[in-house]
Amino acid sequence: MKRLIISLLFILLSLSAVNAQFTKIGGGIAYGTGYWFHEVEFENNRSGHIAGFLEGIYEITVPIHVAASITGFYPNVTKDVMYKTTVSSVMFDINGHYVFNSLDRVEVYALTGLDFLLTWKKDKYLEETGEVFKETDNAFGLNLGAGTYIKISDQFDVFAEAKYILSKYGQFMINAGVFINIDWLKKHE
Numbered sequence: 001m002k003r004l005i006i007s008l009l010f011i012l013l014s015l016s017a018v019n020a021q022f023t024k025i026g027g028g029i030a031y032g033t034g035y036w037f038h039e040v041e042f043e044n045n046r047s048g049h050i051a052g053f054l055e056g057i058y059e060i061t062v063p064i065h066v067a068a069s070i071t072g073f074y075p076n077v078t079k080d081v082m083y084k085t086t087v088s089s090v091m092f093d094i095n096g097h098y099v100f101n102s103l104d105r106v107e108v109y110a111l112t113g114l115d116f117l118l119t120w121k122k123d124k125y126l127e128e129t130g131e132v133f134k135e136t137d138n139a140f141g142l143n144l145g146a147g148t149y150i151k152i153s154d155q156f157d158v159f160a161e162a163k164y165i166l167s168k169y170g171q172f173m174i175n176a177g178v179f180i181n182i183d184w185l186k187k188h189e
Helices: 002-017 182-187
Strands: 021-032 050-059 064-073 076-079 083-102 106-125 132-151 156-167 171-181
Touching: 021 064, 021 156, 021 182, 050 171, 064 106, 083 132, 106 156, 171 182
Parallel strands: none
Antiparallel strands: 021 050, 021 171, 050 064, 064 083, 076 083, 083 106, 106 132, 132 156, 156 171
């Protein structure tokens, strides 16, 4: 796992050295179909569905972009008379975008990339003892999907994308948000 993380960091650092240009930064909201913690299908093992994310886009060449993002899911909390269970997760993605058309206002792209999910579950018993049990897990996955950028002004783009994560904790996700165009910011400093 250390080798993979070091390799990914090396690739990201190398990308900036080959005339890449950091072009957009932004964030938004996401909806995922969710997953079962440790693949055990009990209602208190269900992950959250709503998430917020931050993303940055590097433009390598005209048709190829690299996107790095971090996504935090709103935890799923299940309460019963005797216990409270919380399933939380954070996701890190590095995706390659192939832009099919680079028009003035609309760009459509296909995406593929790597996903790393950190997830944890906390069971707290509400009786006199108040015992807390924690479990953690993680999984690597592959992202496959498509999306679009729509320029609404020189400063901002809105975007939407849909992707499926092939993983132990696989799920379908829809992301939507706003990007700030870094080029415009540099010109107007």
